[in-house]
Amino acid sequence: MEVQNPRRILVLGPPNCGSLQLLKDLTGSAPTPVDNSTAGLSHEWRLETRYYKATIPTWVDEVADIAEWRTEFMKDEAKEVVAVLGAFIYCFRRPLDSKDVESIKEALKAIQDVGAAGGAGSDWGYGGEVVRLAVAMPQSTTPYLEKDFEEWDEMCGEFGFEYVDFEAKGRNEYGEPVGIERIKEALSTNEWAAEADDDDVEEALAELGLDEDGDFNGSFAAEEVEINMEFMGMKEAIYGEDGEPSGTVDDDQAAQVEELERMMVRMQAVKGMSFRVKQSRHC
Template structure:
């Protein structure tokens, strides 16, 4: 199976407060993620760029990391929510916020950290769509604090996943078997979709699945749509399954079957035609499509439900679009 080469990927925006400790933590985190230290732009780290090389079983990408230091969280969020910053937000695929984890949640340092998180969250929710955005939003608290429940809640309220990064004691996994620290950050970044295609580019095919899943609808009125959970789609790699997979995906976007004069249904007629015309080129195309779907199925399980559904809908819609 060929590895997909993601060219011109979306960007990561990595931010921290502009004080020396926060900047040091941000620099260290970027080195841990990429293997190299970021180079300063002139006299400051702000405005510089660094690359993160991602290579998985299914794709590879050189993802640019834009680095920014925040002096005033309120002014920063206002500038990123202005019309001038719209093009910047449109090319983002991830936000990584790094802060020094205060010992006390209710303290001057804690208040400043919460203000930072809330204003970064404001950009995520008002500018990107919050949890429904198809990007990854991580908040890295660097420190040895044992009780981080309040910080997890604070970050969740701002549509950010909290990840604690310890320096003195490195733990690979927590009691639930989940990765922690930098390994969890890398896992989340590898699970993300870095392609530049916007939601609007997916056209009516995506709109169909989005409507069926109830994404963007009022929760009191939405109806349950078809099960497009990537964990239950059951994609396979056996050659004899390719024709069935192709037909199943095609039928997902069709109107309900109509009975023809000879007693056959419109979908059964289409199925026969598709099976007869399925050649080596079709199989190769479907193999590539399955690779895309498999990425979502195997990596999206740790994401929030709304984001997971959106990625599943987007992946299936892209497959449908390629098939037509």
């Protein structure tokens, strides 16, 4: 299923924060700076999963003065821009000293304020509908300030951001992907097609067997497999094993296939949402 008119990704950070390096590793390419600046650049990420395909417009912003940026984006005319965002990715170089850490906190708080005021959700926690990632990029200057993952995770979590160490590889102790693979995973499980309100979230949780604490009742994995098998079986019945139509496809059959695709996309989105809810409770 192709997602039409998807929401946008906003990648931002101070000058020379490494945002283009992140985009290159994420998408395979990166836009060209204009006058040595990344401000106002645009890019695209072709995202393809088992359940949907989408070309995600990606905006890049270079923020030299975070207080000024906050003032501009808190204006009413900027709310329409913020409302179409599906992800904020804040990039920063590893800090050299405690002053740099305070600057990072100030930036995360400013983005939190802008997102909440602009329609990205007043509940700026992990359970929201907008992905928020704070990504620590490599620092060429040494020595830099050392902080362990738990310290970073707690600090970023205070502002509703998930901390990601860009240089991390493989998986963590819980078997979860880290680094650029975690960024891809977080973005892939997002709901790009539309913004869901609280009623939609509650309905989705109920449909997928989740209780009010975000825990799985019964076998969520089994339900996912069942839907996937039903979907594949229906497609094969309609189109044949080689993907060619085996007969006349009526509107009802096409609608059923589309509905199953929608359910799978929604299931992936809620799985990601549930993960963020659980993460917030561990903080």
